[in-house]
Amino acid sequence: MEFAVSRTGTTLVTLHGGSDTTARDEATTTLADTFETLADEETVTDWEIGDATVYEHPTGPFDPYTITLEFAVTVTVEADDADEAAEIGASTIDEALANADVDAVSYTSSPTASAA
Numbered sequence: 001m002e003f004a005v006s007r008t009g010t011t012l013v014t015l016h017g018g019s020d021t022t023a024r025d026e027a028t029t030t031l032a033d034t035f036e037t038l039a040d041e042e043t044v045t046d047w048e049i050g051d052a053t054v055y056e057h058p059t060g061p062f063d064p065y066t067i068t069l070e071f072a073v074t075v076t077v078e079a080d081d082a083d084e085a086a087e088i089g090a091s092t093i094d095e096a097l098a099n100a101d102v103d104a105v106s107y108t109s110s111p112t113a114s115a116a
Helices: 020-040 082-099
Strands: 002-015 046-056 065-078 112-115
Touching: 002 020, 002 046, 002 082, 020 046, 020 065, 065 082, 082 112
Parallel strands: none
Antiparallel strands: 002 065, 002 112, 046 065
């Protein structure tokens, strides 16, 4: 049976930006591009980026910003039941994000599975 498995979390993106707003916008665009690539490869079936906040301001003129981004991602998996789907989906999401070099991921929810 096919299930859609979703999970929410946060990630950190470090980059050089001219201001808080520019850094948040660039971090959001960077993560969106990554998720769009994963969607094009059919690794993820749906994604959303929520709030972007400054986690760490630069301490000097050439130091980077670290931005916290909230996200939700969904994958489609084959499984016998929702519990098995949640396990397979969680592993699939972990692997997809790791392979796309999305670092410092902290999940804010357990995986949820629903029949697709």
